[in-house]
Amino acid sequence: MSSDFQPPPKSLSLLASVGGLVTAVAAIAIFNFWSKQLTKTSLIEKPQISTSQPVVSPLDAETIANLDAKSVVLPGQPVTPSQLTVAITPYVAPGSGSLTPEEITTARQAWLYFQRNWNDETGLVNSVDGFTSVTMWDQAAAIAALVSAKELNIVSAAEFAAKMNKTLKTLASMPLYKEELPNKVYNSKTLVPVNYGQLDKREEIGWSAIDLGRMAIWLKIVGAKYPQLRSQTEAVWKYWQVERLTKKGQMYGTAVVKGKEQYNQEGRLGYENYAAYGLKLWGLHVKQALDYQSHTNFVNLYGEGVPYDRRDYQNSGANNYVLSEPYILDGIETGFQALPKAYADRILAAQQARYQATKQLTAVTEDNLDRAPYFVYGSLFVNGESWATITDTQENHNNLRFLSTKAAIGWHVLYHTAYTNQLFDFVQTNLKSKDGWYNGFYESLHQPNKALTANNNGVILESLLYKQVGQPLTVWAGVKPGSNEKLKIKN
DSSP, rough: TTTTTTOOOOGGHHHHHHHSOOOHHHHHHHHHHHHGOOOOOHHHHHHHOOTSSOOOOOHHHHHHHHHHHHHHOOOOOOOOHHHHOOOOOOEEEOOOOOOOOHHHHHHHHHHHHHHHEEETTTTTOOOOOOOOOHHHHHHHHHHHHHHHHHHHHTTOOOHHHHHHHHHHHHTTTTOOOOTTTTOEETTTTTBBBTTTEEEEOOOOOOOOHHHHHHHHHHHHHHHHHOGGGHHHHHHHHHHHHHHHHHETTEEEEEETTTEEEEEOOOOOOOHHHHHHHHHHEEEEEEEEHSSSSSEEEEEETTTTTEEEEOOOHHSSSSOOOOOOOHHHHHHHHSSSSSSEEEHHHHHHHHHHHHHHHHHHOOOOEEEEEEESSOOEOOSSSETTSOOOOEEETTOOOOOGGGHHHHHHHHHHHHHHHHHHHHHHHHHHHHHHHEEESSEEEEETSSSEEOOOHHHHHHHHHHHHHHHTTSSOHHHHHHHOTOOOOOOOOOO
């Protein structure tokens, strides 16, 4: 951690943890509207569960909670240096090749969300179904979805070109926070910078380095894969004052509190490294943010040594969530260049071990809910607590823990094991909607989490593209880190 790091106020702990993904504040505002519209490695070596066996009903919630609590052992088994160097994803994914008919149907189903929620006036997508608000994290998910839809022959070349051109022109001309960087949230139809959920009032509330790190990866993928668009992706990067995103090798974002700007270090193990890799692709100095060892400890969960960031809420004012999504995105997009594959192995293995002990299918990460509190972080470990589902303000909602659709499909295309096949099959059976894929399935409530979001459906699409091409998407696109020397920023 930078010596200049000042822990944000407790109310802003999310800034230092995951930046502006889709914050709890955003989710509450969005779903107050949206919910009213509702009508309703080590893994390979271990014994696998036969897919021919029926899925056994899970234990009751109280028994599972007791087992979860007993599953924790500190300190945990660390990843050894040799494991860090050898556990690199191959450039041919397990099960890679042409998608099965079921997978093609899955991809087409995910694209339905974007058909409903793409705003032709701006090229921006609604983060949540029917609500014209968007973050840069979710717009990056929309770009990933559009690239995937083109390559999977869901949309025509003409539709792809029209949508992508409009999106890139908007990103290279939209009003910026202090004329520096994209605001954390916009009205996706009018381009007005807004606060979360307040679509008609112009308000600049800061920017997120985490969000823009993901966007950086997808600008690189688009520019490399489609040379005719490279000048436009570079124009976006030149338009933004990207030197503000880093300081002394760390990533920084801003927030406006009582009219005063705060400049805060962003990220914890997982999202910090993933987003920093995106900034590195454009030549920014992010050495400290890419360091996945200096702040890492391990905790045993159901016998698996899971990595976590020792910078937790108590000692830094930030929640140190251990989640599936950053590892899935890093594997699919970069081939585990930002984070060790050995870490991802452990995180999936712990979730599989939980299933083996409880018979509860487990694939947890952060996402929107279709009910209060509307956004939670489904974590393997956070702030010293195992298997906790919390808000950014540390409110516990373990009763709303859910199997995540995007996590289930993402893990499956990366690992293609008997366990991940069970996850995929469960999604197919339980989580399809007429407008895309629901976000997940509640463990205790035994019913779908009917939230519909850009990020969930976007991750599904890019996961299936990864499976189709059999390569990390930056490799498939031909991204060359640091190749645009004229765009490099020294800071």
